[in-house]
Amino acid sequence: xxxxxxxxxxxxxxxxxxxxxxxxxxxxxxxxxxxxxxxxxxxxxxxxxxxxxxxxxxxxxxxxxxxxxxxxxxxxxxxxxxxxxxxxxxxxxxxxxxxxxxxxxxxxxxxxxxxxxxxxxxxxxxxxxxxxxxxxxxxxxxxxxxxxxxxxxxxxxxxxxxxxxxxxxxxxxxxxxxxxxxxxxxxxxxxxxxxxxxxxxxxxxxxxxxxxxxxxxxxxxxxxxxxxxxxxxxxxxxxxxxxxxxxxxxxxxxxxxxxxxxxxxxxxxxxxxxxxxxxxxxxxxxxxxxxxxxxxxxxxxxxxxxxxxxxxxxxxxxxxxxxxxxxxxxxxxxxxxxxxxxxxxxxxxx
Amino acid sequence: xxxxxxxxxxxxxxxxxxxxxxxxxxxxxxxxxxxxxxxxxxxxxxxxxxxxxxxxxxxxxxxxxxxxxxxxxxxxxxxxxxxxxxxxxxxxxxxxxxxxxxxxxxxxxxxxxxxxxxxxxxxxxxxxxxxxxxxxxxxxxxxxxxxxxxxxxxxxxxxxxxxxxxxxxx
Numbered sequence: 001x002x003x004x005x006x007x008x009x010x011x012x013x014x015x016x017x018x019x020x021x022x023x024x025x026x027x028x029x030x031x032x033x034x035x036x037x038x039x040x041x042x043x044x045x046x047x048x049x050x051x052x053x054x055x056x057x058x059x060x061x062x063x064x065x066x067x068x069x070x071x072x073x074x075x076x077x078x079x080x081x082x083x084x085x086x087x088x089x090x091x092x093x094x095x096x097x098x099x100x101x102x103x104x105x106x107x108x109x110x111x112x113x114x115x116x117x118x119x120x121x122x123x124x125x126x127x128x129x130x131x132x133x134x135x136x137x138x139x140x141x142x143x144x145x146x147x148x149x150x151x152x153x154x155x156x157x158x159x160x161x162x163x164x165x166x167x168x169x170x171x172x173x174x175x176x177x178x179x180x181x182x183x184x185x186x187x188x189x190x191x192x193x194x195x196x197x198x199x200x201x202x203x204x205x206x207x208x209x210x211x212x213x214x215x216x217x218x219x220x221x222x223x224x225x226x227x228x229x230x231x232x233x234x235x236x237x238x239x240x241x242x243x244x245x246x247x248x249x250x251x252x253x254x255x256x257x258x259x260x261x262x263x264x265x266x267x268x269x270x271x272x273x274x275x276x277x278x279x280x281x282x283x284x285x286x287x288x289x290x291x292x293x294x295x296x297x298x299x300x301x302x303x304x305x306x307x308x309x310x311x312x313x314x315x316x317x318x319x320x321x322x323x324x325x326x327x328x329x330x331x332x333x334x335x336x337x338x339x340x341x342x343x344x345x346x347x348x349x350x
Numbered sequence: 351x352x353x354x355x356x357x358x359x360x361x362x363x364x365x366x367x368x369x370x371x372x373x374x375x376x377x378x379x380x381x382x383x384x385x386x387x388x389x390x391x392x393x394x395x396x397x398x399x400x401x402x403x404x405x406x407x408x409x410x411x412x413x414x415x416x417x418x419x420x421x422x423x424x425x426x427x428x429x430x431x432x433x434x435x436x437x438x439x440x441x442x443x444x445x446x447x448x449x450x451x452x453x454x455x456x457x458x459x460x461x462x463x464x465x466x467x468x469x470x471x472x473x474x475x476x477x478x479x480x481x482x483x484x485x486x487x488x489x490x491x492x493x494x495x496x497x498x499x500x501x502x503x504x505x506x507x508x509x510x511x512x513x514x515x516x517x518x519x520x
Binding site: 062112113 | 412414420421422423424425426427428429430446447448449450451452453455
């Protein structure tokens with residue numbers, strides 16, 4: 001599965017190893033782009049050290065973390081810290097050594113670690129990752145926490161208290177938000193959309209892996225181009241949640257190679273002011289949400305005041321409730337509530 | 351670079367070492383009134399070992415790598431170590447048990463509560479030990495003083511009963 005084009009020097013002895021220090025001594029002449037796989041056996045810690053240095057030399061970000069994540073994964077653990085000392089200091093099998101070299105070589109090309117090991121954790125879930133589907137960020141874990149707190153406090157939109165909540169996620173990516181909510185709230189039902197077929201597929205795969213597919217519907221839809229279809233699918237939704245593309249177009253060029261070269265730009269680029277998809281979501285929200293239903297958005301730190309002003313001027317049925325900050329102190333989350341307007345006669349659920 | 355987690359509740363009087371006893375909860379503890387005195391709680395005998403102190407987010411500083419840029423979609427960092435510091439006691443907890451930053455933050459807080467439990471109970475124990483030691487010293491002093499008095503009394507009695515020769519008449 002990890003067949004990559006290796007340079008001619010790999011595994012051959014064109015890498016001249018001279019001197020008593022051996023492979024990683026000062027006398028090594030590197031004629032190839034990856035360090036040669038060692039002829040003798042090495043330990044996990046030695047492999048981590050070797051690749052950490054190599055990543056650093058080649059300007060790969062987080063050289064230490066990258067090699068540690070990869071070795072941990074190969075040794076069946078989530079983190080290197082959870083491995084016994086003994087496991088780290090005994091010799092790696094030839095198979096694992098080869099896999100380490102193979103995966104680390106992919107990391108050399110600036111492929112994000114999450115794509116290299118094809119998985120990552122989001123809150124208490126382990127999700128499959130696959131390029132170019134957007135990799136969930138740590139801020140989005142906090143978005144889920146906000147939604148959960150809200151849903152746990154509110155009664156369902158239906159007649160009785162037992163009526164389950166429904167949720168719509170716009171731009172589900174790998175399914176992180178939807179699946180997190182479903183895992184934590186056994187009564188919840190979720191509809192998820194993404195304009196990328198790859199994302200729709202990956203969300204579906206992750207749902208099945210986690211046994212949550214029964215309460216999740218995933219659709220391949222673009223919230224802008226397929227607005228009518230979206231509206232026909234979603235009614236009286238309790239909560240609309242989204243981590244929409246919110247970067248400013250001009251900032252796309254300053255992205256680190258890990259993101260720029262490997263992740264779907266459509267999941268990142270929010271247009272000139274980063275608000276293209278956000279505005280569309282808020283425009284459709286009144287027709288999707290039940291009365292007093294809420295929208296939870298993750299946004300760029302510059303967005304909250306812009307969104308507030310725009311909604312006040314353009315979407316009478318949505319009330320801007322609150323801006324919340326992420327753990328780094330940046331304005332990150334916008335919470336809005338659907339309210340009745342003078343024109344609104346259809347929804348009368350209270 | 352340390353920074354206080356938002357939202358910052360403006361509360362100038364609460365920066366002293368305030369630890370409130372209570373049970374666990376998802377939402378960080380809101381400010382609660384200070385109990386009458388920790389020694390009162392201790393002396394009441396209701397020492398529940400699972401009753402760890404509730405954390406006051408105002409007294410915590412959190413550090414993790416998110417970079418100085420905008421964060422969010424613009425960054426993809428895999429380092430997820432969380433370092434949590436309890437300002438009043440100087441207790442530091444480091445957690446990189448999982449690949450999820452959110453989980454590490456929660457675990458760091460759990461560990462902090464366990465540590466603070468020891469820190470504060472430990473201090474109280476120390477106070478008691480010192481108290482106990484000074485009690486013992488007082489008791490010792492009293493005992494010795496009593497013994498001295500007793501010896502003097504016996505000596506006087508002995509003198510009265512058996513005066514030294516050469517004092518009386520033949």
